[in-house]
Amino acid sequence: MSSVAHHDGLLRRIEGARAELASHPIYGTLTTPDDLRCFMEHHVFAVWDFMSLLKALQRQLTCPAPPWRPVGAPWMRRFINEIVLEEECDQIEGRAVSHFELYHEAMAEAGASTDAIDRFLALLDQNVDPIAALEQSGAPPGARAFVAKTFEFIASAKPHVICAAFTFGREEPIPRMFRLLVERLAVSRIGFETLRVYFERHIRLDGDKHAPLAVQMVAHLCGDDGQKWAEAAGAAVAAIGARMALWNAASSRLRPPRVDARLSRATL
Numbered sequence: 001m002s003s004v005a006h007h008d009g010l011l012r013r014i015e016g017a018r019a020e021l022a023s024h025p026i027y028g029t030l031t032t033p034d035d036l037r038c039f040m041e042h043h044v045f046a047v048w049d050f051m052s053l054l055k056a057l058q059r060q061l062t063c064p065a066p067p068w069r070p071v072g073a074p075w076m077r078r079f080i081n082e083i084v085l086e087e088e089c090d091q092i093e094g095r096a097v098s099h100f101e102l103y104h105e106a107m108a109e110a111g112a113s114t115d116a117i118d119r120f121l122a123l124l125d126q127n128v129d130p131i132a133a134l135e136q137s138g139a140p141p142g143a144r145a146f147v148a149k150t151f152e153f154i155a156s157a158k159p160h161v162i163c164a165a166f167t168f169g170r171e172e173p174i175p176r177m178f179r180l181l182v183e184r185l186a187v188s189r190i191g192f193e194t195l196r197v198y199f200e201r202h203i204r205l206d207g208d209k210h211a212p213l214a215v216q217m218v219a220h221l222c223g224d225d226g227q228k229w230a231e232a233a234g235a236a237v238a239a240i241g242a243r244m245a246l247w248n249a250a251s252s253r254l255r256p257p258r259v260d261a262r263l264s265r266a267t268l
Contacts, residue, residue: 003219006229010218013233014168017240021173026247027180033190035254037112040103040195042250044117045134045143046243047103049150051087052130053166058084060159073220079213086205092197099198106194116140142249149242153235160221164232167214169239175207 030036058064058080063071071077089096097105107114116138123133130151134144153165178199185196222228 003222003224006222006224006226007215007219010164010229010233010236014236014240017237017244018168018173021240021244021247022176024244024247026251027177027184029251029254030181030184031188033110033192036185036190036192036195037107037110038254039250040107040110040112041116042140042143042246042253044103044107044114045120045139045147046246047100048117048120049147050170051098051100052154053150053162053170054080054083054087056154056162057159057166060157060162076217076220079217083210090201092201099201102194102198102201106192106198109194110192116143140249140253142246142253145249146242146246149238153239156235158231160218160228160232161235163214163218163221164235165239167211167218168236169243171206171211171214173240173243175203175211178203 026039030039061072061080062077063069086099088098090099090102092102104114104117120133120137120139123136124130128136131144131148134147139147150165153162156162182196182199182203184190185192185199218232222232
């Protein structure tokens with residue numbers, strides 16, 4: 001079977017999960033500032049572990065440590081390093097900032113608690129294992145499960161598995177998800193400007209360039225190897241499922257609605 005046929009088969013396998021994620025009720029139920037704060041306190045861990053997934057790809061597909069040698073396809077090296085540049089030290093409003101740091105600032109602006117993510121980072125600074133650090137930090141259970149799944153992909157040490165999780169669990173669905181969240185901010189008139197900047201930056205980067213190239217990267221890494229394609233499809237399904245579970249967990253923790261002067265009664 002050709003690479004194209006395998007790719008089409010993967011897309012058919014994840015079609016239902018992709019549609020379910022795109023229509024998750026969370027996009028329509030974030031109607032108050034408290035809802036957004038609760039959402040951010042879960043989502044920040046996905047923002048953090050994106051970088052670990054990306055760094056795992058960088059380690060597999062480039063040569064990040066001496067002695068240097070040319071590893072893999074040059075176009076993939078360039079693509080991965082471009083994403084690292086944009087995610088780790090993007091230029092936003094005239095300054096260099098990582099997307100994680102931007103999100104952390106958005107949480108502070110919104111009044112969301114950063115206690116759990118700050119404790120988590122402090123534990124990592126003490127060389128505590130990430131999974132143990134999650135438990136000790138007080139991270140929401142749904143966020144802990146999401147990060148644990150990400151580290152399962154990383155632990156596989158299989159580039160095609162990591163890349164499939166990265167592509168179909170992150171780069172490919174993010175523009176669609178974040179457009180819905182930007183619409184929610186606009187409709188509900190919630191003035192979280194830094195959060196909006198974060199969402200819109202990802203919509204531009206991932207929708208215009210990252211997602212299409214990431215799909216090409218999966219195809220390149222799997223080639224005509226049916227086993228690799230099967231493993232990539234399994235990782236894609238698992239990654240989308242992990243995102244669904246995170247959204248479910250955040251939805252279940254939304255605070256009871258209350259009147260807020262900044263909000264209209266409009267809904268999506």
